[in-house]
Amino acid sequence: MQPAEHHSRERFLDAALAVLLDRGPTALTIRGVAEAAGASTIAVYTRFGGRSGLYDALYERTFDLLREMLESLPPETEDGLADLLGLAMEFRAFAWANPARYALMFERPLPDFNPDPGLRAVVLRTTFELFIDKVRRVSPPGIDARTAGYQLWSTMHGLMSMELTLRSRPPVSGWFLSPTDEAYEEVYRSGVRSTITGLGLRNTDGS
Structure with missing residues (x-):
């Protein structure tokens, strides 16, 4: 993984963790994480392939x-x-x-x-x-x-x-x-x- 890609992945994971801590598991949606990261939903899909990939990474x-x-x-x-x-x-x-x-x-x-x-x-x-x-x-x-x-x-x-x-x-x-x-x-x-x-x-x- 290239440094820029790693940084982008970490930014999304930080955003997902913030959503989890602030709003609870039910708020863990692709859209919610994208908004918290200041990015598009497409960017989240690109990094994690979908909800399952995002959840696994956050887990x-x-x-x-x-x-x-x-x-x-x-x-x-x-x-x-x-x-x-x-x-x-x-x-x-x-x-x-x-x-x-x-x-x-x-x-x-x-x-x-x-x-x-x-x-x-x-x-x-x-x-x-x-x-x-x-x-x-x-x-x-x-x-x-x-x-x-x-x-x-x-x-x-x-x-x-x-x-x-x-x-x-x-x-x-x-x-x-x-x-x-x-x-x-x-x-x-x-x-x-x-x-x-x-x-x-x-x-x-x-x-």
């Missing part, structure tokens, strides 16, 4: 942002459990930074969009491997880090999806959680800790 970009977040975590300490919990809390912050981006990555906000299988395998594997590295540090003999990591990853996603859904709507009267960030953060933290404990993950020194 990849959102996972690049997650990978960058994981790679920018503080250096590992001697307390692998604390490092793992810290990653889980950063993941929550990533999801909360923009629920629309999180939905595009892990849910189905666009029913007619199915990411390219090869692309999906690559981006999920890349981010999951970074997560598994943290899990492997606290996996004693006999525990498969990938299986344990998947179970913990699922807990994190489940808690976040529930939180984002519940807090996007008016509070339910009598719900056991108060509709505050502090309450939901604590139930997320305790849920992650409980799963870590239940999976038998621990520091190598036994702590």
Whole structure:
């Protein structure tokens, strides 16, 4: 790809990401992205071949942002459990930074969009491997880090999806959680800790 073409592609992806963050997944149309980029719809079609190509490229970009977040975590300490919990809390912050981006990555906000299988395998594997590295540090003999990591990853996603859904709507009267960030953060933290404990993950020194 020539530098000018790369720059043009990045401009459209920046515009698509802005549309996603500002207006949500349903606003992700060729026309909406073209207007945000100050270009014609033909230019978007030329770069991406249509909606599917644009969506795939944006899907990849959102996972690049997650990978960058994981790679920018503080250096590992001697307390692998604390490092793992810290990653889980950063993941929550990533999801909360923009629920629309999180939905595009892990849910189905666009029913007619199915990411390219090869692309999906690559981006999920890349981010999951970074997560598994943290899990492997606290996996004693006999525990498969990938299986344990998947179970913990699922807990994190489940808690976040529930939180984002519940807090996007008016509070339910009598719900056991108060509709505050502090309450939901604590139930997320305790849920992650409980799963870590239940999976038998621990520091190598036994702590």
